Each structure stands twice: as C-alpha cells, then as structure tokens.
Amino acid sequence: xxxxxxxxxxxxxxxxxxxxxxxxxxxGVELSPAFTDYLYxxxxxxxxxxxxxxxxxxxxxxxxxxxAANSVVIQGVITExxxxxxxxxxxxxxxxxxxSLKMDVNVTRRSDNQDLGAIKVHVxxxxxxxxxxxxxxxxxxxxxxxxxxxxxxxxx
Amino acid sequence: xxxxxxxxxxxxxxxxxxxSARILLACALPPCAGRADEPKPTPENTIHIQLAAPVPxxxxxxxxxxxxxxxxxxxxxxQPMLVLRERGGVFLDRPPTEIAREAIEQSxxxxxxxxxxxxxxxxxxxxxVFHFGLAQGSGLDFFGKVEFSVMVKNxxxxxxxxxxxxxxxxxxxxxxxxxxxxxxxxxxxxxxxxAVRNLVRGTQLREAVAxxxxxxxNAPAAAPSGDLAVAIGDGDRGKRFESRDEKR
Numbered sequence: 001x002x003x004x005x006x007x008x009x010x011x012x013x014x015x016x017x018x019x020x021x022x023x024x025x026x027x028g029v030e031l032s033p034a035f036t037d038y039l040y041x042x043x044x045x046x047x048x049x050x051x052x053x054x055x056x057x058x059x060x061x062x063x064x065x066x067x068a069a070n071s072v073v074i075q076g077v078i079t080e081x082x083x084x085x086x087x088x089x090x091x092x093x094x095x096x097x098x099x100s101l102k103m104d105v106n107v108t109r110r111s112d113n114q115d116l117g118a119i120k121v122h123v124x125x126x127x128x129x130x131x132x133x134x135x136x137x138x139x140x141x142x143x144x145x146x147x148x149x150x151x152x153x154x155x156x
Numbered sequence: 157x158x159x160x161x162x163x164x165x166x167x168x169x170x171x172x173x174x175x176s177a178r179i180l181l182a183c184a185l186p187p188c189a190g191r192a193d194e195p196k197p198t199p200e201n202t203i204h205i206q207l208a209a210p211v212p213x214x215x216x217x218x219x220x221x222x223x224x225x226x227x228x229x230x231x232x233x234x235q236p237m238l239v240l241r242e243r244g245g246v247f248l249d250r251p252p253t254e255i256a257r258e259a260i261e262q263s264x265x266x267x268x269x270x271x272x273x274x275x276x277x278x279x280x281x282x283x284x285v286f287h288f289g290l291a292q293g294s295g296l297d298f299f300g301k302v303e304f305s306v307m308v309k310n311x312x313x314x315x316x317x318x319x320x321x322x323x324x325x326x327x328x329x330x331x332x333x334x335x336x337x338x339x340x341x342x343x344x345x346x347x348x349x350x351a352v353r354n355l356v357r358g359t360q361l362r363e364a365v366a367x368x369x370x371x372x373x374n375a376p377a378a379a380p381s382g383d384l385a386v387a388i389g390d391g392d393r394g395k396r397f398e399s400r401d402e403k404r
Contacts, residue, residue, distance in 0.1 A: 034291065034292055037291070037301065037322075037324065038291075038292075038293065038294075038299060040324065041299060041301075041324035041325070041326055042326060044324065045326045057357075058322070058323065058350055058353060058354040058358075059322070059354070060354065060358050060359050060360055061353065061354060061357045061358055061359070062214045062357050062358065062359050062362060130294065130295070132292065132293055132294035132295070132299075133294045133295070133296070135294070136294050136296070
C-alpha cells in the first residue's frame with residue numbers, strides 16, 4: 001500500500017505534490033454520500049501508485065510556495081450515473097444493464113491554475129457489484145488517465 | 157379399543173412434550189447465540205493506535221499557542237471502541253477522543269505551538285470527532301476514515317471559527333485474524349495521521365488563525381485582566397533592573 005502523503009522514492013517522480021479534491025456531482029446523480037468519500041480515498045491511493053508525484057496531499061492542505069509551480073490539483077464532476085439492471089445483465093448480457101458512471105476531470109497546476117488536461121472518464125461495472133467497487137475502478141482509471149495526460153503534456 | 161385409545165393418548169402427550177421442548181429450546185437459543193456473536197474485548201483482539209511520529213504543523217506568520225479544551229465524540233456510535241465486528245472483533249484500547257487528543261497535542265507540541273493551559277493560550281480548540289475507525293469499503297479492502305470538526309476560539313475576543321479535517325486510508329484485506337488486526341491498526345493509524353495532517357497543515361486552520369489573531373497583541377490572549385498582565389510585566393522588569401545594577 002502506498003500511504004497518501006508518503007514520499008515516493010522513484011526516478012519517475014516529476015511533480016512535488018498532487019491534491020485530489022472531493023468530486024462534486026451534477027443534479028440528478030443519485031449516489032450515496034459515502035461514495036464521494038471512498039472515491040476520494042481510492043483516488044489518492046491510486047495517485048500514489050502512479051509514482052509520478054512525490055507526495056499526495058489531502059484536500060485543503062497547504063503547499064510550500066516553492067513547490068506550488070511543480071504541484072498539481074485534480075478536480076472532478078460526476079456528470080452521469082446509471083445504476084443498471086440486474087435482470088438485463090442476467091438475461092441479455094453483452095454489456096446490457098451495466099452500471100455506468102461518467103466523470104469530467106480537470107488537472108491544473110497549483111501555482112497559476114493552468115490547465116494541464118481535461119479528461120472524460122466513463123466506467124462500466126456489473127450491477128451485481130456495489131458502488132465502492134465501481135469507485136475503485138473509477139479511481140484506477142482516473143489515475144491512469146491523469147498519468148498519461150501529464151506525460152503527454154511533459155513531452156509536448 | 158381402550159388399549160388403542162390409551163396408546164394414542166400417550167403418543168399425543170409424547171408429541172406435545174417434544175413440541176414444547178422444541179419451542180422452549182428455540183426460545184432459549186437465540187439470546188445465547190446472540191451473546192456468542194457479540195465480540196468482547198480481550199488483550200488478543202485489542203489494538204493500540206498512536207501516531208508513528210508527530211505531524212509537523214505549518215508555519216504561521218505569528219505563531220499562536222493552542223490549547224485543546226475538550227474532545228467530544230459526535231459519531232453517534234454506541235460502541236466507539238469496537239472497530240470491526242467480524243472474526244471475534246477488533247477493539248481500540250482507548251476511546252477515540254483520547255487518541256485524537258493525544259495525536260493533535262503531540263503534533264502541536266513538536267512545533268512548540270501547544271500551550272500549558274487555557275489561560276496561556278492564544279487560541280482554544282474544541283474538537284468534535286465525527287468518525288473514527290473503519291467505514292464501508294468495497295469489501296476487497298479496509299477503508300479507514302477519521303473525521304474531525306474543530307472550533308477554534310479566541311477567548312479574549314470571544315470569536316470563533318469552525319474548520320474541518322478529514323483523513324482516509326485504504327489497506328488490503330486479510331484472511332488470517334492476526335493479519336486482519338495488523339492491517340486494521342495500520343489503516344486507522346494512517347487515517348489518523350492523514351486527518352491530523354489535514355488539520356495542522358490545512359489552509360482552513362491558517363485562515364482561521366489569521367482571522368482570529370488579526371490585530372491581537374503578543375501578550376497572552378487569555379490573561380485574566382490587563383492590570384494583572386501589567387503587574388507581572390513590571391515585576392519582571394524590576395528583576396532585570398536589579399540584575400543589571402548588580403552587574404554594575
């Protein structure tokens with residue numbers, strides 16, 4: 001387990017800190033309040049695993065001015081959630097009746113709020129699995145996409 | 157015929173006795189079974205939670221002295237020391253309020269921001285613990301969550317501001333009971349450290365301190381009266397003069 005906040009000793013480390021904020025949700029998205037907390041925790045855990053950041057700081061934590069230019073903030077909005085149908089999943093299969101979650105994620109630089117990438121994430125899981133498993137999958141995908149976006153940005 | 161009637165009567169009474177015995181057994185069993193399922197704290201299933209190292213707080217422009225007046229449990233949990241019910245249970249050795257107080261005090265003390273008492277403090281903290289322990293996770297891992305709400309009070313100016321701090325940690329699940337305890341302990345310690353860091357290094361605390369300490373003199377904020385503070389000051393000065401005279 002990579003503890004959030006722990007410094008990663010890896011040559012791949014490019015950014016000093018990353019701050020993941022709790023994702024907001026648009027009106028009409030029916031998810032439990034615990035889901036956002038779990039997604040936030042999983043996202044921090046997954047961001048630590050990318051080894052791209054020296055430290056994963058909590059929401060609202062102060063970052064030293066010297067590190068701000070080399071720090072990243074991740075914000076997101078849950079735009080759509082479909083809870084799926086167990087019956088359709090069992091009878092039809094082939095992806096019918098799956099739970100679906102759509103999110104818009106923005107990656108910005110802490111010092112000047114410069115946009116480092118806008119990512120659209122779409123996660124589909126079986127309706128037999130609970131919300132937390134879906135959050136786990138979503139966090140893994142977000143961390144992966146963020147890593148790719150930041151690497152592309154660094155190259156370009 | 158009479159013999160048959162007697163035999164039937166005997167069988168009926170036998171059946172009745174069996175039925176009543178079953179009913180009695182059914183009535184007697186559930187409370188016993190319930191009691192067996194209810195975990196009890198023992199030295200084997202009790203864990204000790206503490207910070208591995210104090211969390212260094214952020215640097216303030218004018219370092220205030222904090223004092224933790226009280227820590228209140230607002231989790232609404234009837235058994236706050238029971239963190240995991242399954243597999244014989246996992247218990248904390250102290251109440252969450254005590255653990256939280258120790259962790260925050262330890263961190264503030266490490267940076268010299270902890271006052272000895274409320275009278276010598278610039279700001280008094282009243283901490284409400286909203287969650288301490290495990291929360292509902294995916295089932296594939298343990299999800300630790302610690303949540304505080306802190307009322308920062310400037311006693312002298314009678315102003316206060318509320319801030320929040322949250323810490324999370326995710327640890328792998330385990331099968332063996334020994335590993336479950338180890339993972340749960342590491343998980344809660346991780347969440348506690350995260351929550352304390354979120355509090356003492358948070359921008360919310362910085363803003364609250366800046367707002368509550370605005371235009372405040374360097375003198376202790378909670379001095380009982382201005383006269384007493386002046387009297388103490390004069391006494392000190394007097395001593396200093398004496399020592400200078402002695403040197404001369």
